[in-house]
Amino acid sequence: MLALIKKELRSYFNSPIAYIFITVFLVLTGWLFFRSFFIANQASMRDWFSLLPWIFLFLIPAVTMRLWAEEKKLGTFEVLMTLPVKDFEVVLGKFLASFIFLAIALVLTLPIPLIISFLGSPDKGVIFAQYLSALLLGGAYLAIGLFVSSATSNQIIAFILAVSISFFFLIIGEPIVLYVIPSLIAPLFQYLGLGAHFESMGRGVIDSRDFLYYLSMIFLFLFLNMKNIESRKWK
Amino acid sequence: MTLLGVRIYFVHARFLNKQTLISVKHLTKNYGNFRAVDDISFEIKKGEIVGFLGPNGAGKTTTMKILTCFLPASSGSVQIGGMDTLEMSTEIRKRIGYLPENTPLYEDMDVLEYLQFLAEMHRISKNKRIPLIKDVIESCGLKSKIRAEIGTLSKGYRQRVGLAQALIHNPSILILDEPTSGLDPNQIIEIRNLIKDIGKEKTIILSTHILSEVEGTCNRVLIIHKGKIVAEGSPGELRNQAQKRTIIRVQVEGSASAVISALKELNGIEKVKKLESNESGVCSLDIETSEGLDIRKNLNHFFLDRGFELVGMQREIVSLEDVFTHLTRN
Numbered sequence: 001m002l003a004l005i006k007k008e009l010r011s012y013f014n015s016p017i018a019y020i021f022i023t024v025f026l027v028l029t030g031w032l033f034f035r036s037f038f039i040a041n042q043a044s045m046r047d048w049f050s051l052l053p054w055i056f057l058f059l060i061p062a063v064t065m066r067l068w069a070e071e072k073k074l075g076t077f078e079v080l081m082t083l084p085v086k087d088f089e090v091v092l093g094k095f096l097a098s099f100i101f102l103a104i105a106l107v108l109t110l111p112i113p114l115i116i117s118f119l120g121s122p123d124k125g126v127i128f129a130q131y132l133s134a135l136l137l138g139g140a141y142l143a144i145g146l147f148v149s150s151a152t153s154n155q156i157i158a159f160i161l162a163v164s165i166s167f168f169f170l171i172i173g174e175p176i177v178l179y180v181i182p183s184l185i186a187p188l189f190q191y192l193g194l195g196a197h198f199e200s201m202g203r204g205v206i207d208s209r210d211f212l213y214y215l216s217m218i219f220l221f222l223f224l225n226m227k228n229i230e231s232r233k234w235k
Numbered sequence: 236m237t238l239l240g241v242r243i244y245f246v247h248a249r250f251l252n253k254q255t256l257i258s259v260k261h262l263t264k265n266y267g268n269f270r271a272v273d274d275i276s277f278e279i280k281k282g283e284i285v286g287f288l289g290p291n292g293a294g295k296t297t298t299m300k301i302l303t304c305f306l307p308a309s310s311g312s313v314q315i316g317g318m319d320t321l322e323m324s325t326e327i328r329k330r331i332g333y334l335p336e337n338t339p340l341y342e343d344m345d346v347l348e349y350l351q352f353l354a355e356m357h358r359i360s361k362n363k364r365i366p367l368i369k370d371v372i373e374s375c376g377l378k379s380k381i382r383a384e385i386g387t388l389s390k391g392y393r394q395r396v397g398l399a400q401a402l403i404h405n406p407s408i409l410i411l412d413e414p415t416s417g418l419d420p421n422q423i424i425e426i427r428n429l430i431k432d433i434g435k436e437k438t439i440i441l442s443t444h445i446l447s448e449v450e451g452t453c454n455r456v457l458i459i460h461k462g463k464i465v466a467e468g469s470p471g472e473l474r475n476q477a478q479k480r481t482i483i484r485v486q487v488e489g490s491a492s493a494v495i496s497a498l499k500e501l502n503g504i505e506k507v508k509k510l511e512s513n514e515s516g517v518c519s520l521d522i523e524t525s526e527g528l529d530i531r532k533n534l535n536h537f538f539l540d541r542g543f544e545l546v547g548m549q550r551e552i553v554s555l556e557d558v559f560t561h562l563t564r565n
Contacts, residue, residue, distance in 0.1 A: 003355030007344075014343045075339030079400065082303045083356045084328040233307045 001085075001093045008067075008097030021063060022105050029055055030112065043120025045113060049130045049202050053170055053195055056141050061162035063101065064145025065155045067094050068229075072153035081229070091226045095146055095218075102138045106131060126204035133201035136214035140194055141166050143221035150228040169194045169217075256281045256408065256438050257302065262311035264297050271297040273462035274311070281407075284434045286449035287442035289459035290563050295442040296336055298459070299410050302440070303333045315408070329357070332401030336412040338393050342386035346377055346396055349385060350403055357404040371399040375429065391422035398429065409433065411441040415448060427452055446556050460563045473558050483522045483531055484510070486547035487538060491518035494543060501537050503528045517546055 012018040033048040040047065071077040080090060116122050145162040152158050171177055173193015178186045190196060194217070197210045257279040264272040272294040279285050287295040300306040301313060304324040313320040315327045341349060350371065354364045372378055375395045380388060385396060394414065401409055414430065415423045430439065431452055443449060449456045450470045458466040458473070466473055487494050491509045498507055503524050510519040524530050531548060538545040 003352055006355075007341075007352045010348070011341070011343055074342070075335055075337055076341055077339075078300075078305055078335045079333070079339055082305050082328055082331070082333045083353070084325045084358070085356060086325070232305070 001089045001096075004085075004090060004093030005097045005100070008094055009100060012063075012097075012101050017063065017066075018101065021059060022108060025055065025059055025105055026108060029109070033112070043116050043122040045116060045122065045127055045130060046202070048112060049134060050199075052134050053137060053198055056138055057163060057166055057170060060102070060138060060141040061145045061148075061159045061166065063098060064142055064149055064162060065158040066149070067098065067146055068150040069153050069155045069158045073155075087229050088226050091146075091222055091229060095143060095222055098142045098146065099135075099139055102142065103135060106134060106138075123204065126202075129204045129206050130202045132206065133198050133210070136201070136211070136218075137194060137198045140169075140214055140217040140221075143218040143225070144169070147221040147225040147228065150225050166194075171195065173197075254281045255279070256316060257440075258314045259298075259302075260312050260314075262298070262301065262313060263309050264294075264301060264306070265309045270462055272301070272308075275459075275462070275464055276311075277457060277464060277467070279438060279440065281438055283455055284430075284439045284441070284453045286453035286456045287440065287459055288444070288446065288449050288456050288559065289442075290444055293459045293563075294462040295459055296412055299333075299412050299440070299442060303331055303410055304328055305333075329404065330407050332404065332406040332409045334397045334401045334409075334411045334414060337416075338397035340385045340393060340396055340400070343384065345382050345384050346372075346388075346399075347381045349396065350399060353400055353403045359404060367403060367405065371402045374432070375399040375402070376425075390417055391419070391425065394418060394422070394426055395429075398426070398433075402433065407437060409437050409439045409441075411439065413443055414441055415443065415445065423448075446559055458559065458562055465562045466558065481524050481529060482551040483524065483529075483534065484519065484547075484549050484551055485522060485534065485538075485545060486512070486514070486517050486519050488517055488544035488546060491520065494518060494520065497541055497543070498522070498537075501530070501533065503530050503533070521551070 029048060029051055032051055033045075036047060068077070071080060081087070113122065113127050117124075141162075144166050145158070148162040148165060149155075149158040152161070169192065171193070172189040173191075173196035177193075178190055181189060191213070197213050200207060201210045255278050259278070260276050262272055262275045263270065275294075275298065287298065289295050297306070301308050301320065302315070304320050304327055307321060316330060318327055320327055341352075344352065347368070350368045351364070354368060359367060372381060375398050377392070377395055377399060380392055380396075383392075385393070388396065398411075398414070401411065411430070415426050418426060427448065430441065433439065434452070441448075441453070453470065455469055456467070456473060457464050491512075495507050495509070498504060504522055505525050506523040508521040508523070510521055512519040522530075522534070529550070531550065534548065535545060
């Protein structure tokens with residue numbers, strides 16, 4: 001599995017994807033944040049993190065769309081799946097590689113909190129919790145994108161579907177949505193919404209429920225992904 | 236532990252005695268309503284080079300995908316080295332090197348990176364990795380390209396990388412799906428020689444729709460058509476099977492019409508066909524005889540008696556091509 005993670009990471013950095021992703025991510029979030037940062041005059045990264053669910057919504061599917069779709073298109077899927085490895089190892093390997101890649105991108109944003117702590121005195125605990133929640137939210141997006149990619153050999157379809165599904169899970173917890181749906185399923189939607197958990201964790205409270213929620217989202221989609229890979233074996 | 240030891244010994248002994256490495260029984264594969272493989276049974280012995288021959292869409296690739304544990308069979312069983320493909324797929328995959336159709340490769344890696352990745356995926360220990368990689372690079376003739384990006388390689392080299400990929404873990408069985416398709420004639424010969432070389436130590440199954448390929452490389456051929464095995468045997472045996480129909484080609488001095496009308500008196504002739512002759516005053520004829528009859532001597536005497544000068548006579552060898560078209564037409 002380590003070999004697979006290494007290979008996937010190498011293919012990120014061998015291709016322009018990694019550099020484009022990181023540049024766009026840093027420039028876009030940096031610009032949107034610092035535009036209002038000096039006006040707001042608060043030593044907090046809250047505004048920066050509130051951008052992430054929306055930025056990730058489009059950037060992460062761009063990373064995950066090729067992960068399976070390309071293998072299927074090229075036919076390397078067959079080589080990979082006839083190596084003496086278990087299906088779940090391949091799924092997990094691909095996920096972990098993209099997760100590490102995301103972590104690298106987030107590490108590269110560390111100058112922002114450094115600048116803020118140079119200018120003021122932000123709450124370090126809160127920033128830590130916010131980074132953690134960003135990582136988990138990104139992980140959930142990655143798992144969704146990876147799953148969608150396994151269902152098609154067309155990268156464009158993988159991208160659009162991943163954005164749609166991620167968008168669905170992002171907004172279902174929002175008050176507007178909860179207001180219009182039947183009150184019976186409202187609590188379920190509220191719980192399943194990615195956004196609500198992101199915000200509650202972003203306030204600096206590392207709640208085990210949020211943690212568990214993200215882990216189960218990731219687990220669920222990786223599980224579906226594995227079933228999808230195995231579906232070729234259904235008689 | 237003892238129990239396990241005994242079991243392993245048992246499997247091994249069985250496999251050595253019978254020498255049967257792959258045994259396929261009543262294999263059927265359906266894709267929805269389409270039956271791609273229809274009740275195929277065959278055995279492959281250790282050290283054989285077996286060719287799957289058949290038109291496109293005959294079920295060769297599907298059979299290979301089942302042998303490599305990529306797809307399960309709809310019914311029937313496949314045993315490799317005494318192990319069932321459904322139960323011990325990981326164990327079997329370790330022993331099989333597989334080159335899928337069209338040689339899929341990771342375009343953005345260089346050759347060495349790719350082979351290293353595969354060696355790691357095969358869990359080959361670190362100190363064994365380097366000699367193994369060196370070996371396949373040597374045997375596949377990739378020395379000059381180890382640092383080349385795979386996406387930039389020519390088709391011939393891609394095929395070599397594909398073979399190296401299949402060989403990296405030193406498997407005892409190689410399964411190659413159309414290993415020479417899309418190559419130029421020189422490359423085909425190179426790859427074919429490479430396969431023959433590898434075949435000295437390993438059991439190889441290859442598929443193709445090019446006939447000369449199996450004639451040149453395989454000891455045994457399975458002709459597959461519409462999911463069924465329609466003929467089986469060595470290239471020579473298959474040729475004999477089709478040789479029920481014998482054609483004798485003669486060159487005789489004189490006019491064709493005179494010779495043809497004279498031949499009507501000879502027994503055992505089914506059909507006489509006039510061929511284009513490139514010598515003036517000499518006619519060339521194809522004489523088809525009734526089943527399996529060799530009338531060359533009779534012909535010789537006949538022409539002598541009638542005063543025709545016979546200047547040439549050959550029995551036409553039926554090519555595998557003829558067998559193939561005969562079996563797979565319609």
